[in-house]
Amino acid sequence: MSSAVQTEQERSRVRAHRRRQSKNWSLFLLFAGPNILLILAFIYYPLFSNMYYSTLDWRLGSSTATQIGLENYAAFFTSDSGLEVWRVTAIFTAGAVLGSMILGLLIALVLNKKIPGKTAARTAVFSPYVLSGVGVAMVWNFIFDPTRGGLSHILGFFGISSPEWYLNEDWSLFMVIIVYVWKNLGYCAVVFLAGLQSIPKDLIEAATIDRAGPIRRFVSVTLPLLTPTVFFLLVTNILFSMTNAFDILRTMTPTGHGTNTIIFEIYLQSFGAYQRAGYSAAIAVVLFFTLFFITAVQLRFVERKVHYS
Amino acid sequence: MSLTRSRTPKDEAQRRGIAPEQRDPKKQKLSKAERKQMRRGGWLDAFSRQNLADTILTGYLPIFVALIVIVLPLAWMVSSSFKPPSEIVTLNPTLLPQDPTVDNFGNVVDRVPLLTMFGNSIYVTVVGSSIKVLLAVTTAYALVFIKVPGRNFIFLGILVALMVPPEVSMLPNYLTITGLGGRDTLWGIILPGLGTAFGTFLLRQHFMALPKEMFEAAELDGAGHFRKLFQIAAPVSIPAIATVGLVTVVNEWNSFLWPLVITGSAEKMTLPVGLNLLQSVETQAGSYGILMAGAVIVIAPMLIIFAALQKYIVAGLTQGSVK
Known part of the structure; x- marks a missing residue:
């Protein structure tokens, strides 16, 4: 009997913890999300796409490019x-x-x-x-x-x-x-x-x-x-x-x-x-x-x- | 820069926006009168009979030379911007214009849509800096006060971004912004630079040094994160935020490469890009007056802001050097 009450309490504590956690996450994303997105889009993405472009023989504005490996x-x-x-x-x-x-x-x-x-x-x-x-x-x-x-x-x-x-x-x-x-x-x-x-x-x-x-x-x-x-x-x-x-x-x-x-x-x-x-x-x-x-x-x-x- | 939570006297001093040379703890123990005495003693020392030659030869003479080298080009710029073409091409130039005129400034306006460019520069600087500072404040707050797993990992990601100069991202960003239809627009100039690693980093350091008790008391009153940020953390951090803001303003105003790449028409150019255009149009020797007028227009605003608020700007730009 008493153990059932305990697990019930435990469960509600875990639930409360999860609720707090997810509330924290949504707040965190509200506060830091825009900046993180901008950094990902305009600093990290360019870093990796540059690595891809660097393997191409490609003129700016041209729609075709050839893979040339590390020739550049x-x-x-x-x-x-x-x-x-x-x-x-x-x-x-x-x-x-x-x-x-x-x-x-x-x-x-x-x-x-x-x-x-x-x-x-x-x-x-x-x-x-x-x-x-x-x-x-x-x-x-x-x-x-x-x-x-x-x-x-x-x-x-x-x-x-x-x-x-x-x-x-x-x-x-x-x-x-x-x-x-x-x-x-x-x-x-x-x-x-x-x-x-x-x-x-x-x-x-x-x-x-x-x-x-x-x-x-x-x-x-x-x-x-x-x-x-x-x-x-x-x-x-x-x-x-x-x-x-x-x-x-x-x-x-x-x-x-x-x-x-x-x-x-x-x-x-x-x-x-x-x-x-x-x-x-x-x-x-x-x-x-x-x-x-x-x-x-x-x-x-x-x-x-x-x-x- | 230590990344751990620590509160040293230096952090404390930095928090209050005190310049490094004022931090000497020994001096703080002296009374105001004593300090004044000491300072006056120092002054008198510098001019005492045995020190006078030393003060002049190894003090004022080199300072004078340095100031000539630093100030003369700027003085020459201002003076030339008021000279008519005949005084520019002369073989016997004078430091001050003999027949001052403001024609050069009028000519700049004729050659390029100067007022529009000036407006663009102000718009880009004000809007860009405001958003950047706001993002830096909220991100730094989230990293310090909102406890989620992995936030240190996120901070590390922001630190690495600090190492990537915008020039490296220029080509992919050009393609992204062009794809979004932002070529030759003001928002296209602003958008890629908005993600801020520098401001976030600086303010995070600062927030970590704030006393916990302040926030605990607010929590007992039932304050949420919004109130804690905008009613406690931000107001007590005005000097640090001002530092971030001013450094951002300086960088946005002077920014050249990205606006050069992303704009095409004169109506959308910021001042540095527009003046670069002006320079490629004005190639005659006599047109230096016009070019100097243009230089005055882009240089003077920052010079005025710097003169007024140099304490914050110097502190922000030399960040990381003083431990």
Whole structure:
């Protein structure tokens, strides 16, 4: 008798639990469902459909496509134009990352001093980072103009004639790196500044008492304690420079002559003159796995190294 | 970034929207007067006789150089946008326009439907950002407070999405949106970007640091999830939501690649795409004034928003760097 009552109670408890569970689920889907659907439809689905498109020889807009297996990948890794994209991407990434990190660190070291007005300076230095890449590139297009630009006037003052920024491929690449660094260095400076301020003052003071000069203090105390910040910036900057630079590249060098990094090539191949959608999809897949690999390396190292304090 | 539920003083500071350099716990113990004294002492130190040379040579001089490099291009842009063509092509340019004119802005309006583009940009930014922020808030709330099995797995799925740059999804999304009839429409520009991983991630971290007691008290009063979200969690998280919102606004306004791909007619373009069009039309040397006027129009709004609300924007954009 009593056991029957117990099971009855148990059953109703289970039922109540199930009811609560399903009520929770419907609430969860109401709150998170739309976002999850959007992410599935516009981030995950493209990721996998790209992998399928990448095996096709297919022109954008054409209704027929031929299966060609991994030929698109082979072409990207072996053809002259594919290797040129890798070369340009490597130079652009290295220049953009090193340039903005070194200049950013120098600015951060200066802003870390106790001087009035440094907050305003920090804001000004960071500001290009939030501006439209297209707008910024238009301004620099004017500055780099070999005959009318501000830079040609400055160089002319020193008796130097302006390089052919737009005609010579190497100068073009150098030019877009300069603009990217200009836009990005404030970000690095602010992150470095936060890293510098987290270094305990007594360590620096102790080094000063031991008669370490400013350079010795920087190399032996500041820099080692700054490695987590350096590592973080290195990774984020590589990721950003591989994906965020499109607006500058496209506005300053519309044809991509000498400046077609991976991201620019994805655009040019599918929406430029060639309309090689399959090839473009293959490059997009390669880009994704490159970024995925870099992030995975970062997560692995960050877990181990960053918690030094 | 630790994914576990934790409440450190830093989380606390972040919750209240305090900038990193103000978090030093030692400073908080000092009274206001003492702090003022200290700060003034620091200022005087910087200008004391033995430090003056150092302050100028390793402080102000490099800052001055950096500011020239950062500010001069923007000043040049503003100044040139008010110059007539004769002052643009001259071999002896001056920093300030000698004969200021607003013709360049009028010319931009003549060449491209500027007001329509400006309106499009505002529409896309406002509608896109509002929906994104709302979705981020509700998703983050669901992930933290609505207990369903597998929600951590769902969160992991959102984290991975954070790693996929929109450029990678460009071609398939182009086909999807074209298939839905969204080519060359404003909703076609907005829709693919609405799923938000960044905002969800940031707000989830933030919600996890909120004190449990707040919600327990509300539950005793019989509050459901809607009331807990909109009357407790959201109001106390205004700084974090503002951070997400402002970062989203900046990104939507500046967004270029997707609107470039999905729009075709000038009437549906956002400002960055329209200005790119303007640049391909205006190829004469004298037309730099017009191009600079266009650049001012796309750059100035963000510069103003940034100047006013830089604390939140910097905090949001440098997220993850300060542990």
